[in-house]
Amino acid sequence: MLNYNGELLAFNEVKITPNNRAFNYGDSIFETIKILNGKVVFWEDHYFRLMASMRMLRMKIPIEFTLEFLEKEIVKTIESLEQKNNLRARLTIFRKDGGFYTPNSNEVDYLIEVKEIKSQLKDSYSLDLYKDFYVNSGYLSTVKSNNKLINTLASIYANENDLDNCILLNERKGVVEVTNANIFLIKDDVVKTPSLEEGCLRGIMRKKVIEMLSKNEEFTLEETSITPFEIQKADEVFITNSILGIQPVTNYRKKVFKTDISMKLQASLKIMEITGK
Missing domain, CATH: 3.30.470.10 (Aminotransferase class 4, branched-chain amino acid transferase, N-terminal domain)
Structure with missing residues (x-):
């Protein structure tokens, strides 16, 4: 219905x-x-x-x-x-x-x-860059509109190349998000995610993870510009959306990521979903 x-x-x-x-x-x-x-x-x-x-x-x-x-x-x-x-x-x-x-x-x-819901969290999750077309930076791109051509083309590219997802870039070659989720990376005690000015979706799970990390004194959170090189150097990478919650990323090209912190955040988010707090 x-x-x-x-x-x-x-x-x-x-x-x-x-x-x-x-x-x-x-x-x-x-x-x-x-x-x-x-x-x-x-x-x-x-x-x-x-x-x-x-x-x-x-x-x-x-x-x-x-x-x-x-x-x-x-x-x-x-x-x-x-x-x-x-x-x-x-x-x-x-x-x-x-x-x-x-x-x-x-x-x-x-x-x-x-x-x-048919999509499930995966134990293994691989990403690469999508570079054929770019997301425009700025606040209009933060709106969840029905205009998703770049996301569609990047999803097709991922499917053709046996990837789980692709990272979208803006016209400045900065990391924006993946086709259906926001992206976070962890290096030492710093967690970074693209700022809204970069053109990423104003995601609900993005907001909830930022709220969680802002209360956690173990980490420094930065909403900033991120280069593809920084993903290569990260300790962990994870993506977020309203259906999956937090999906840890295990592979980016030849890099293999840890998932320890991502899994802990995932467990905390599941409690938030159930309790609403």
Whole structure:
């Protein structure tokens, strides 16, 4: 079942017209949200990122789009399914039909889709650079929009080269993220992750890991620019997203990484997901 503007519909009942702006112009944003035991994980963080993105893209936020309203719509969609555990919800917001580059309206529609989580953490995880195209640095790239061509091409490249993922670079050749997650590296007692100015997604798991590390006196956290050379020299590398949580990276080209600290952070994050704290 899909939730289209509050109405539960079968897949073949949802009518997307040729004038749909998400289809024609990528004029849309989305949130990918983990569901554990029927609970929407870190919903408040997702909600405020969604609202900030809508404001940045000059979408008109409906008065009913409260924290409680959208959570109820997600839960309503979950309850229409037989399987209610270990799920992922995708909430997509797109401007209403009409117009060319200039929309006829800034009002929005929404679509909620819920599926079973099939991706799992891996014991072995390999990365390499994707250098055919670059992510633009700057804050527009931090928005979780439907325009994901570079991520798609890099994912195809990874698949063709027997990699688990690829590192995306910006026009300055700085590390940005991987195709579906933020990236962190550990060297001695310093943990680095690309700053938002580099063009990385304003990830929810990125935010949670930064919060964890900021309270840990063993490490110094730096949101900064990172070169590919620094990845080669790192002790550990891990990636983060809302579905996987923390995935340790084991291989980058000929480099083999340790995973001790990454695994400890992974365990701490799982407790946060369950307790919400």
